[in-house]
Amino acid sequence: MADAAEAVDRARTAVTERVELPGMSLLEHLNELRKRFVHSIVALVLGFFVAYGFHERIFVFMQQPITVALKRHHLDTQLVYHNPVDGFNLYLKLSFMVGAILAAPYILFQIWLFISPGLYKHERRYVWPFMLATVSLFFGGAFFGYRFVFPGSLDFLLSYSDKFRPLIEINEYTGLFLTVILGLGATFELPILVMFLSLFGIVSPRFLWTNIRYAILIIFVIAAIITPTPDIIMMCLFASPMLVLYLVSIGVSYMVHPGRRRRALDSAAK
Template identity: 70%
Template sequence: MSDIVDRARAAVSERAELPGMSLMEHLEELRRRIIRAGLAIIIGFFVAYGFHAQIYNFMQQPITTALAAHHMPTQLVYHNPIDPFNMYLKISLMVGCIFASPFVLFQLWMFISPGLYANEKKYVVPFMVATVGLFLAGAYFGYRWVYPGSLDFLLGYSKEFKPLIEINEYTSLFLTVILGLGVTFELPIVVLFLSLFGIVSPRFLWKNIRYAILIIFIIAAIITPTPDVLTMCVFATPMLTLYLISIGVSFMVHPTRRKARAEKRNAK
C-alpha cells in the first residue's frame, strides 16, 4: 500500500514539474478545461431535454415488457405533481453528460497530453473511441441482459402482490444499473491512467489477479438475477476479460515501457 502511495506522490510531482509550465499555469489550464467541459454538458442537457419523452420511453421499455409478461398493469405512478418534471430533468442531465462525453474526454486528454511523448499524443482519437465505446458496451450489456433479467426475476418472485412502481424510484434503479455497468466497463481506461503515471504496474495487476477474480465474482453474484452458478459466470466473464485487457494496457503505457521505447528510438 505504501508503495502505491509513493508512486502516486511521484506522479503528482512529475506532473507539476513538466517543462514550460508553472504550477499556476497548470491550474489555469485545468480551469479552462473544466469550464469548456461544463459548457459542453450544459449544451448536451438542453439537447437531451428536447427529446426527454423519447428518452423516457426507451428507459421504460424494460419494465413495461416485464410487467406485461407477468400480466400486471404496465402504467407507472407518481406521488407528487412535480415528480415527472424532476424526473425529466434528471434523465436529461444524465443523457446530456453522455452526449458531451467525447468533448469532455478531449479536454481531459488535452490536459494530460503535455506529459506524453510526441508519438503518444496521436492516440487521442483511439482513447476517446475506446472510452465512449466501453461505456456504451457496458450500458448495452445492462440494458439488454442484466436489467430485463433482474426485473423478470423480481416480478416473478412477487406475483401475489400488486405493483405500484413509482417513476422516480424506477428511474433511480435504471440509472444505477445501466450507468454502474457502463462505468464498470471503463476499467481498462482507469488502469491506463494509473499506469501512465506509474501508480500501478502490470506486475502488480498480475500478482493480485486472484483478489481481482474474487471481487469480480462478488460483483457478479450481486447483479446476477438468478442464483445459479452458470449465470453468475456469464456475467463475470466480461469483467474478467476487461481486467486481463487492463493488464495489457498497463504493460503498453507504463513509464518504464515508454522510456524503453523512447531510448530504442533515440538509439536508431
C-alpha cells in the same frame, strides 16, 4: 553499420521528443485546468438542454424494459408516483444524465488536452483511439445491461409477484435502471482507468497480474452490489465481462507503462 545508423536515428528521435516536452509552471497548470473545466461545464449544460428537448422519448426508451416484463407477466404497465413534482424531477434527472453522456466525448477530449503536454509526440497520436475506445466501451457496457442484464433481472424479480399487485414508483424504477445501465457502462471503462494509472506509473502489469486474485474478489463484490437480483447466475453475468476486461487491462498496462517506454528509449540509444 546499417544497424548502428538506425540505432543512432532512434536515439536522435528520442532526444528530440524529450526536448519537445513543454515545461509549465504551477500557475500555468492551474489556468489550463480551469480552462478545461469551464469548457466541460459549458458542454454539460448544452447537453442537458438538448436532452431535455427529447425528455419524453428518453423516458419511453427507459420504460420499455419494465413495460415488456410487466406485459409478459400479465400485469398493469402503468408506473405510479407519490408526489406531484416527481414527474418533473424525473425528466430533469434523465435530461441531466443523458446530457452528461452526450457531452462525455467532448469532456474526455478536454481531459486529454490537459494531460497531452506531458506526453511525447508519438504518444499524442493516440487521442482518437483513446476517444473511440472510451466511448465504445461505455456504450458497449450500457447496451449489454439494457439488452441482456436488466430485462433478465426484471423478469426474475417479477416472477415472485404473481400473487401481488405491483405499484412500481417512477423514481425507484429510474434509480434501478440507472444503477444497472450506468454501472455496467462505467465498469466497462476499466481498461481506460488502468491505462491512466499505468501511464503515470501508479500501477504496473506485474502488480496487476500478481494481485489478480484480489481483483477477482473485488470484481465479484462490485457485481454483487450493482446486481439487482440476489441469484448467483446474474452476479456471474455481471462479473464475467469485468474479468475479461481486467485481463485486457493488463495488456494495456504493459503497452503504456513508463518502465516499458524507458526501456525502449534506452535500447534505442544503445
